[in-house]
Amino acid sequence: MSIRSKRKEEHLVLAQTFFQSEKANSFDQLHLLRPALPETKVDLAAIKTTMFGKEINAPFFINAMTGGSPKSLTINKELGKIANQTKMGLALGSASILVKEHAQLDSFLVAREANPDGVIIANVNAKTAPKDAQKIVDELQADALQIHLNTVQEIAMPEGERDFHWLDNLKNLRQEITVPIIIKEVGFGLDQATIRLLKNEGFEWFDVAGSGGTNFAQIENARNQNDLSYLEDLGLPTVIAAMMAQKEEVNLIVSGGVRNPLDVFKGLCLGGQYVGISNVFLQAMEQNSPEFLLQMIQNWQHELAGLLAIYGQKDLTNLTSIKQYFDLPLQDLIMQLS
Numbered sequence: 001m002s003i004r005s006k007r008k009e010e011h012l013v014l015a016q017t018f019f020q021s022e023k024a025n026s027f028d029q030l031h032l033l034r035p036a037l038p039e040t041k042v043d044l045a046a047i048k049t050t051m052f053g054k055e056i057n058a059p060f061f062i063n064a065m066t067g068g069s070p071k072s073l074t075i076n077k078e079l080g081k082i083a084n085q086t087k088m089g090l091a092l093g094s095a096s097i098l099v100k101e102h103a104q105l106d107s108f109l110v111a112r113e114a115n116p117d118g119v120i121i122a123n124v125n126a127k128t129a130p131k132d133a134q135k136i137v138d139e140l141q142a143d144a145l146q147i148h149l150n151t152v153q154e155i156a157m158p159e160g161e162r163d164f165h166w167l168d169n170l171k172n173l174r175q176e177i178t179v180p181i182i183i184k185e186v187g188f189g190l191d192q193a194t195i196r197l198l199k200n201e202g203f204e205w206f207d208v209a210g211s212g213g214t215n216f217a218q219i220e221n222a223r224n225q226n227d228l229s230y231l232e233d234l235g236l237p238t239v240i241a242a243m244m245a246q247k248e249e250v251n252l253i254v255s256g257g258v259r260n261p262l263d264v265f266k267g268l269c270l271g272g273q274y275v276g277i278s279n280v281f282l283q284a285m286e287q288n289s290p291e292f293l294l295q296m297i298q299n300w301q302h303e304l305a306g307l308l309a310i311y312g313q314k315d316l317t318n319l320t321s322i323k324q325y326f327d328l329p330l331q332d333l334i335m336q337l338s
């Protein structure tokens with residue numbers, strides 16, 4: 001197995017080792033004011049929406065994880081089937097490996113084959129040449145392309161990248177890629193200044209991918225001889241990242257540490273057009289079965305519709321107007337960063 005495939009397999013093992021389903025995070029410190037008499041009813045049609053021009057059943061999706069290794073192939077096939085059955089978006093893990101190891105294409109393509117008409121989002125690193133990224137988009141018939149910014153992860157990674165001059169390539173990618181581009185982090189959060197900088201370069205979609213869930217400093221540190229555990233606290237909590245990002249009036253995706261349908265709902269109330277979930281879904285499948293994950297996602301769709309009814313909403317259009325209030329530690333951080 002190549003070093004890249006082996007790394008993905010190690011990430012999968014460690015993501016399971018460190019997974020804590022109930023880990024506290026910034027979503028716990030955000031609260032929403034609820035009308036006691038909402039005058040609504042639970043309606044699955046209320047959460048239906050579109051993603052990159054295609055209809056989806058709910059505004060949450062499976063965020064980037066796998067591809068480029070044997071285990072990834074099995075996982076992507078199952079995730080593709082589930083995305084198809086639940087009519088939800090699916091982002092695949094980094095396909096930059098295909099530039100050097102094209103034989104790994106099948107481990108990504110299985111998801112598109114299982115979900116021929118649904119939303120599939122490809123993912124590459126920020127150094128991927130535009131022609132290679134476009135080839136990946138074409139091969140996967142991707143509806144959008146995520147580009148991940150992951151400096152903390154790279155530094156924590158023993159074999160990681162050490163040169164972060166990425167902007168010129170990002171500008172070239174923006175000019176040449178034919179589908180919408182989403183700039184994302186991998187669990188340390190996008191800051192407002194970076195979003196503004198890239199917005200000024202013409203980028204439109206941003207997935208904050210904040211801290212509170214999967215911690216790649218922890219995962220990489222377990223693969224590293226040196227102790228770099230101090231990097232684990234560098235993340236910007238998802239709720240704060242989303243609030244800052246919202247000020248830039250960009251197309252926003254909220255992800256990082258989403259554990260349940262209430263976190264999804266809060267992500268939407270923070271201005272997310274979609275909410276992304278990675279490890280919680282992966283572990284539901286890995287520690288149980290694909291059938292378990294399928295049922296879980298169907299439950300989440302019903303429960304999200306239930307939350308809309310509780311909060312007096314008939315559809316997804318007005319969620320940012322719901323009154324938000326915060327526990328003091330979070331409020332303090334928001335004030336310091338505003």
Ligand SMILES: Cc1cc2nc3c(=O)[nH]c(=O)nc-3n(C[C@H](O)[C@H](O)[C@H](O)COP(=O)(O)O)c2cc1C
Pocket residue numbers: 011012015063064065066092093094123146147148184185186187209212213214255256257258276277278279280282
């Ligand atoms: C096993 C695993 C592999 C991942 N691989 C990628 C990747 O290839 N590209 C990427 O942009 N993000 C990757 N991520 C990061 C996720 O997309 C997400 O940003 C992060 O896990 C935070 O979300 P979570 O708390 O819901 O897990 C990966 C996450 C996990 C758990």
